[in-house]
Amino acid sequence: MASTRQVLNRATPYVFLAPALLVMAVALLYPVAQSIWLSFHQWSIGAPLSSARFIGLENYRILLDDPNVWASIRVTLVFAFAVVVIEVALGVALALVLDRNIRGMSVFRTIFILPMMVAPIVVGLIWRYLYNEQFGPFTTALEALGLPVIPWLSSQGMALISVIIADVWQWTPFIFILSLAALQSLPASALEAARIDGATRWQTVLYIKLPLMMPVIVVAALLRLIDAFKVLEVIYILTEGGPGLATEILSLHIYKTAFSSQQLGRASALSNILLVIVMTITLALFLFNKLREESARRAAAAEGEG
Amino acid sequence: MPHISIRGLQKRFGGVAVINDLDLEMADREFTVLVGPSGCGKSTTLRMIAGLEDTSGGEIWIGGREVSGLDPKDRDIAMVFQDYALYPHMNVARNMSFSLRLAGTPPREIEERVKRVADMLSIGHLLERKPAALSGGQRQRVAMGRALVRDASVFLFDEPLSNLDAKLRNQMRAELAVMRKRVEKNMIYVTHDQIEAMTLADRIVVMHQGRIQQQGSPEDLYKRPANKFVAGFIGSPPMNFLSGELNGSDDRLAIAGDGFHVPVPEAKRAAMENRTTRRIDMGIRPSALKPVGESQSDPAIGSITLTVLVSEYIGAQSVLVCECGGQRVTAEVASDTPFAASAPMRFAVDPAGVHLFDPETEAAL
Ligand SMILES: Nc1ncnc2c1ncn2[C@@H]1O[C@H](COP(=O)(O)OP(=O)(O)O)[C@@H](O)[C@H]1O
């Protein structure tokens, strides 16, 4: 029979966890619950919340019928995958290049991670200036070289690319520092063993460094992916989603629905859709990774028996 | 088949000289052991031979080629690391075959060579495991196997047994001794353990503070140490050192001190007679001390009176830890020798087992 003492012992961790759980519940679950509740209602800012009218799935129906929403989803996916792929490739490559003990390297590394520390609003303002098609530095430089001026933010085709460049500029450092940390914690003697075994610099990267860095790279890429679905400020300042809907990613669309169109119910529904998309992609990648590891393990076990 | 020759090798880290003018010749198929206390520069020397560390001066020749500017991969060497340095993401077979795969060896041959070496090291059943799923001893074998599958002309070992527990270490040491007879290659083996050095080496190189103290066969070093450091480092339990004074002359010349009187062996008499100082350091191996009764006394044989502090029983032999005029002395005796703690006990000293050293230079006389 369990004594009082045992029961108390078993309860202790929950007692200690309780305050944190409570804060989590209030700070995390309440808004989500509120947003779900709101997504089934019609309500605009200013009116008392009690005046919200229940309309069932109407918000979702309207949204999923709206071609603009689908366009926005497409822009979001293109943006998110493009920035993650480019940032991971660049960040890892930079880490590999800068992982050496040369005098002054630490200064160099610090400069490289500066963009990450700049507030998104400021990043947006900086790039809006850089991209300015009358007097921005890019335009001036192109003109000085006698090259045609690029309509950075004003053309349908170019705007999304420009926005991606700005995001890559800000967030490549994130992948870079995590990759660098991963590189510097690699077992030094295994790298020496590879040199003795006859691996060239490039072969060491390919067969030893990258495989050993992979867990860190995967997590960093996932964090970036989740974050890329939520960017708002930089794009808002650069293009406000335009021209047309060329750069109107979902979070921007939600923002406009909520504060320009004043349809909070519909905005909530849309943010729930975004949440589902992000969760689906994250879970899919996570499961894919798990399955791959599992099948590798099973293959090894099968060979071991054979 | 290479002959390794190291000439005037130097290494400085920052301003600190770690290796000073090291000269070393290794004949083909020789098993050379670099031994010395931790921090004396053994690993640094080995890493310079491997090409993992730049030299600060001097030359390294392997098989008639000056290699000190070459990459490790161009030196035709294999190496076993102290911490094994296995590739954590590859299974045992892939760890062992990495160099062969890089070299583009045909898969059939790779498989065959990995299997042959794995069987020799009895790790054939582990080929699909990752290093994390191996015990220390198994990892050690894999590291050894990774070096052996290669047909390198020189094998380097950096304290390969030091991370194993005592029992496994003894077992692996014996296996290594067998293996080195089978694999006829030039091998350089680094250790701080003089027992490993004694059992494995064709030739031992004793290092201390970045310099070679002495080199020679295990027997050479044991019987004829060149200085006090080597005498104290080689042999277990270590040699006893007592400081004394020369007195008497001719065939009565002896070393005397608090509690001991040992005639100078005839062969060393001439060297003693033209010394300016009477002070001298005497080294006696613990096994050269034989307990004798109080009554027996032979002036031709030296004697020493010790106070026994403790006895360390190790089986057939016991090590008596004693004291003599404030100096610690150990004696290795048969375990059935009767003794009384903290009572004086007389030992005969075999003059042939006595080594004499200059107290200033510490060189053997
Ligand atoms: N990378 C390094 N930088 C500075 N000092 C070093 C470095 N590697 C080794 N040393 C120093 O060189 C000396 C010899 O080291 P090492 O060759 O590793 O000795 P051991 O004989 O124990 O293998 C030690 O005093 C050590 O502190």
Ligand SMILES: [Mg+2]
């Ligand atoms: Mg060492």
